[in-house]
Amino acid sequence: MHYAESVLETIGNTPLVRLSRVTEGIAATVLAKVEFLNPGGSVKDRIAQAMIEDAEAKGLLRPGGTIVEPTSGNTGVGLALVAQQKGYRCVFVCPDKVAEDKRATLRAYGAEVVVTPTSVAPDSPESYYGVANRLTDEIEGAFQPNQFFNPAAPAAHEASTGPEIWRDTDGRVTHFVTGVGTGGTITGTARFLKRVSDGAVRIIGADPEGSIYSGGTGRPYLVEGVGEDMWPGNYDPSVVDEVIAIGDAESFAMARRLAREEGLLAGGSSGMAVAAALRVARGLPADAVVVVLLPDSGRGYLQKLYSDSWMRSHGFAAADAGPTVRDVLA
Ligand code: PMP
Secondary structure, three states: OOOOHHHHHHHOOOOOEEEOOOOOOOOOOOEEEEEEOOOEEEHHHHHHHHHHHHHHHHHOOOOEEEEEOOOHHHHHHHHHHHHHHOOOEEEEHHHEEOOHHHHHHHOOOEEEEEOOOOOOOOOOOOOOHHHHHHHHOOOOEEEEEOOOOOOHHHHHHHHHHHHHHHHHOOOOOOOOEEEOOOHHHHHHHHHHHHHOOOOOOOEEEEOOOOOOOHOOOOOOOOOEEEEEOOOOOOOOOOHOOEEEEOOOHHHHHHHHHHHHHOOEEEEEEHHHHHOOOOOHHOOOOOEEEEEHHHHHHHHHHHHOOHHHHHHOOOOOHHHHHHHHHHHHHO
């Protein structure tokens, strides 16, 4: 019999899938690392498991302990599923602007969700960071993973994502492209790939136009999960060769193409990363191998970038859906 002892064993070892349609006119091989096939639906399962196991090893988290994190997104799902399997209580704090669906996903795993008002200053004790810190201080045995600064997050990518890419490309990967949010994915994966290739693998960050990694001021953009308005401790610019800024319109258009042309229903940050990867790949010879990471699924964005009316109401082109069945039969 071939089975996983628990869902935790199914984290990682995600496949590389060749992109063959959106790469028209490109000689290089472009391979997508499909992280939405992790059990929690995103790349964040990797760091959730790593941060929790690191805290256990250091005695920061003991049986009966509580995990508290100010997050509502993919990291929350990863933490919720790992905490559930390991028997920890899990409390998430998120602002009230976070969609009810996201909170419901966390509760579905048995986590508790505390909702705070959006309309307070980030340094206010009522902000979601402030409330998370207070809960961490006051709940006995509480531990806050803090994905922006916890070195176990990049270490997880150094120990798993990087080695998987190297193994699955037989060491032929020449370029690695990924979006930058907390910086954990790019930093850890790059550290491994730079080390095994003697610095030969080129590391390219993709960043939303307006975000600081590509020289912006943090001005708003709509793609989720990537970009920053402050420098998190987990981003190590010394292992990044280049950062490419991609606008929302191009990110969303590419995500929609991935679904319709490659059968990969992914989030907006995946569209952004692939748009950057194609810019990189365009000038490369046939023996180049570009790996681009797709962090999460498009299922969480059906009412946003996958909705034609949402796209149009935000000023983005929504590809003409073409004739309806009724038009065809008329
Ligand atoms: N895309 C999505 C959808 C994310 O949630 C994140 C994590 N914030 C990223 C990309 C970026 O990953 P990292 O935080 O490791 O830089």
